[in-house]
Amino acid sequence: MAVTLFFQDAKSAAGANVYADALIGGGTGVDFGQVVNGQYAPIIDQSLNTGAQIAYLNHDAVESPITEVKFFLSNYTATGFTYGGSNTAAADYSSILAEGQASDESASAKNNGNGLAGGVWMDMQWDVSTTNQFDISTRSTNVKIFGNGGTDGIDLASAFTLGADAMLYSADDTLEVDATTPVAGSIGKNNDTVLGDYAKIRMRVYLRTAFPDGGYFQVALQVSYAHLA
């Protein structure tokens, strides 16, 4: 019973809003835009901590939820995709992970106010406030950095489990309310008010002021999940 997982920029039970940014090198996906050293992307106002790539995950399984939803960052290399970055896919992947490993995690890191935050970040609380989003110093359960510690979020074994706080229920694909009893790693069927039927996450790419390289970087965000056999 194959199940399709949807990764979208707006809610749609049928998966109508999947990402389709044209990617350098070919193919479509998510383009985070340009990242200025000492800032992050997507960015609106750094001082106000605004701007984030919001994404929704849901699926079309009808018998049961999907479970064990986890994320990790991987090398961009894949059949059908030509690496369009400035260096090699492997070298750039290593650079992005190293940037995550080197990142600051203080209160100033959330908006890179100190120029010491780096790497690909994910915030897994659907209703987090603008002020608090990506504040890893106080919300480390929900805020993750790929490559943190040099070991976290880099393969299946070290993948980050989807947080329960990411889960919401939307009756009409517009309104968002808290799932009543969400479970970490689980995304319910469409209209599941208990587990929630959408995971809402936020992502950013940070660069330290000292990051030396320029040009395009491409990495693959991998997901793993389990479903009824």
Add this chain to the structure above:
Amino acid sequence: MLHKNKISYQVLQPAPGGYSFCWKLEYLNGLTKTGGWNCDVKDESMQAWRQKSTDMLRAQVIAMDKNRNKKVIAECPGPELFGFEWVYTGRLLTFGGVKARICGLTLLTETERVACYESGQVAISPFSPQLINKYPQGRQE
């Protein structure tokens, strides 16, 4: 050597090309039912959760390497079985509807989850049926 608990399991050596998996159910009368290798069939009658649960002797996860050598990688007594789950992986940022592929098979009891991965690794974690809201009913009895 299988580790003994409610679920028995073993970690396999990494194999070139990785492992494929299937589920297997053995019954007290000697009959067996086996799923396909890395096969999430659409026909519900061929899925593990629709198989007869009474008089089950044991449930197993079988691993097969590229040379078609087969080993039991996890098993539990039949009455302890809660279900199986295929484990998928896929790329998010470069696809909309994720074209995921099977990378493992999980054996679930009322208390444990043993995930068997294509690398030969096994991950054990606590499990409770309450973690799954409205798991489907409809096993053949």
